[in-house]
Amino acid sequence: MNTSNIAEKEPKTTAKLSSEQTLEIEDNHITVGSCFSDNPKMTMRNVNVFYADKQAIFDVSLDIEKNEVIAMIGPSGCGKSTFLRTLNRMNDTVDGCRMDGDICMDGDDLYAPKLDVVELRARVGMVFQKPNPFPKSIYDNVAYGPKIHGLADSRVDLDEIVENSLRKASLWEEVKERLHQPGTGLSGGQQQRLCIARAIAVSPEVILMDEPCSALDPIATAKIEELIEELSENFTIAIVTHSMQQAARVSHRTAYFHLGKLIEVNPTEQVFTMPQHQLTEAYITGRFG
Amino acid sequence: MANMTFENHIMKQFDEEIEEIRTRLMEMGGKVEQQLQNAIKAVSEADSSLAQEVIEQEQVVDEMEVEIDESCILIIARRQPAASDLRLIMMVTKAVNDLERIGDEANKIANHAILLSEDGGSTRGYPEIRHIGTSVVKMLANVLDAFARFDADAALQAIEEDKQIDLDYKTALRELVTYMMEDPRSISRALNILWVVRSLERIGDHAKNLCEQIVFVVKGKDIRHK
Numbered sequence: 001m002n003t004s005n006i007a008e009k010e011p012k013t014t015a016k017l018s019s020e021q022t023l024e025i026e027d028n029h030i031t032v033g034s035c036f037s038d039n040p041k042m043t044m045r046n047v048n049v050f051y052a053d054k055q056a057i058f059d060v061s062l063d064i065e066k067n068e069v070i071a072m073i074g075p076s077g078c079g080k081s082t083f084l085r086t087l088n089r090m091n092d093t094v095d096g097c098r099m100d101g102d103i104c105m106d107g108d109d110l111y112a113p114k115l116d117v118v119e120l121r122a123r124v125g126m127v128f129q130k131p132n133p134f135p136k137s138i139y140d141n142v143a144y145g146p147k148i149h150g151l152a153d154s155r156v157d158l159d160e161i162v163e164n165s166l167r168k169a170s171l172w173e174e175v176k177e178r179l180h181q182p183g184t185g186l187s188g189g190q191q192q193r194l195c196i197a198r199a200i201a202v203s204p205e206v207i208l209m210d211e212p213c214s215a216l217d218p219i220a221t222a223k224i225e226e227l228i229e230e231l232s233e234n235f236t237i238a239i240v241t242h243s244m245q246q247a248a249r250v251s252h253r254t255a256y257f258h259l260g261k262l263i264e265v266n267p268t269e270q271v272f273t274m275p276q277h278q279l280t281e282a283y284i285t286g287r288f289g
Numbered sequence: 290m291a292n293m294t295f296e297n298h299i300m301k302q303f304d305e306e307i308e309e310i311r312t313r314l315m316e317m318g319g320k321v322e323q324q325l326q327n328a329i330k331a332v333s334e335a336d337s338s339l340a341q342e343v344i345e346q347e348q349v350v351d352e353m354e355v356e357i358d359e360s361c362i363l364i365i366a367r368r369q370p371a372a373s374d375l376r377l378i379m380m381v382t383k384a385v386n387d388l389e390r391i392g393d394e395a396n397k398i399a400n401h402a403i404l405l406s407e408d409g410g411s412t413r414g415y416p417e418i419r420h421i422g423t424s425v426v427k428m429l430a431n432v433l434d435a436f437a438r439f440d441a442d443a444a445l446q447a448i449e450e451d452k453q454i455d456l457d458y459k460t461a462l463r464e465l466v467t468y469m470m471e472d473p474r475s476i477s478r479a480l481n482i483l484w485v486v487r488s489l490e491r492i493g494d495h496a497k498n499l500c501e502q503i504v505f506v507v508k509g510k511d512i513r514h515k
Contacts, residue, residue, distance in 0.1 A: 282297075286299050
């Protein structure tokens with residue numbers, strides 16, 4: 001076995017296509033496309049993220065516009081989930097994870113020492129890959145957040161929040177007769193919509209979705225995708241997805257990550273018809289990943 | 290986009306399917322080109338059996354159009370192509386249509402060739418047919434070549450050739466009108482020639498469409514109606 005090849009530790013700067021052909025990424029790659037917005041909800045500047053001594057995100061700058069749906073795509077390990085998780089400081093819970101750079105929401109620094117992370121996560125909600133309802137009733141799953149954040153003054157208020165959230169998550173009609181049965185008894189797609197209802201019950205401003213449909217069947221996926229479109233009227237949504245078709249269907253802008261670098265951000269219609277960077281082209285046409 | 294390539298998909302079958310479509314389109318282009326050359330030859334040499342051959346080819350070209358279209362629909366359904374792959378597939382579905390129409394026009398020319406040869410008579414107007422015919426054949430060859438190499442610059446140059454063809458067409462029209470005025474007995478014959486020239490001009494337009502489609506595939510820019 002040849003052990004002299006230790007150069008593997010260095011971040012690779014080329015992408016191997018399925019043949020011998022490789023595409024170069026410069027070390028100081030500058031994101032192509034339109035990263036910035038005149039009406040940003042969140043702004044990220046020169047964000048670097050490290051897991052212990054391994055760098056996962058390299059100098060990413062990006063704005064997320066109010067009420068837009070932005071999709072993050074890229075091959076496994078490209079840093080898109082890590083990047084998403086910096087937006088509500090979910091990475092704080094990971095040992096050895098360190099972030100530098102600026103991330104602001106409505107101009108407020110999300111990493112300010114005084115900031116209350118619990119409150120932040122109410123403003124920036126998250127939906128995960130696997131539906132993870134609490135082992136409680138459907139009602140309590142949704143009511144839990146508003147209760148601990150003190151958003152409801154009375155039982156009537158709480159009932160209203162629960163109903164509204166379930167309606168917004170397009171789940172109300174399916175569960176209104178059995179609100180007090182366990183949330184875990186729902187189908188996968190219903191559970192995921194319950195998690196979305198739970199996230200919107202605390203009136204977040206931004207919803208982060210980390211591959212919200214990858215454990216769902218196509219019909220449940222279609223329902224979630226339809227929901228995303230409706231939710232974008234009231235919320236700003238950032239979604240990480242492995243399904244390029246899903247990114248094409250639901251998002252307004254698409255960000256392509258590769259090996260921790262933000263390669264390209266452009267309107268979705270452009271990314272899927274005429275991407276600007278050849279790496280994006282190679283990825284979305286299925287030439288590597 | 291630096292260089293156009295439709296290889297290197299992780300799914301090798303996708304590479305093969307795209308290659309197959311390209312090959313079929315080039316084949317169809319070759320058939321249509323041959324049809325056009327023969328049609329022009331049939332007119333200028335009053336060769337009605339060659340004209341008949343052109344007419345018989347029509348069916349083959351029609352079948353190719355349907356077949357290639359079907360392959361494109363299958364690829365869209367099965368592979369959900371994106372970016373350059375998507376542009377190529379969209380281009381091909383349009384290109385087969387233009388090629389088929391070129392075949393139609395060649396067919397019309399062949400029909401007029403038969404009428405003209407039955408009619409006998411003078412060869413006035415034939416130089417115009419030969420002149421425009423040569424330009425159109427050359428343009429079509431350049432376009433097919435540009436497609437084979439995904440050469441957007443060559444396609445843009447070929448668009449310029451169409452402008453010249455349009456000018457030559459107008460000149461030919463004026464000359465044919467002059468013949469008709471000089472000798473009213475030549476009117477029916479001149480009209481047949483006029484239809485041939487008209488078909489050649491139409492072929493130039495279809496070839497121009499093909500050029501625009503090539504630019505769309507390579508550059509992602511829609512240059513129609515500009």
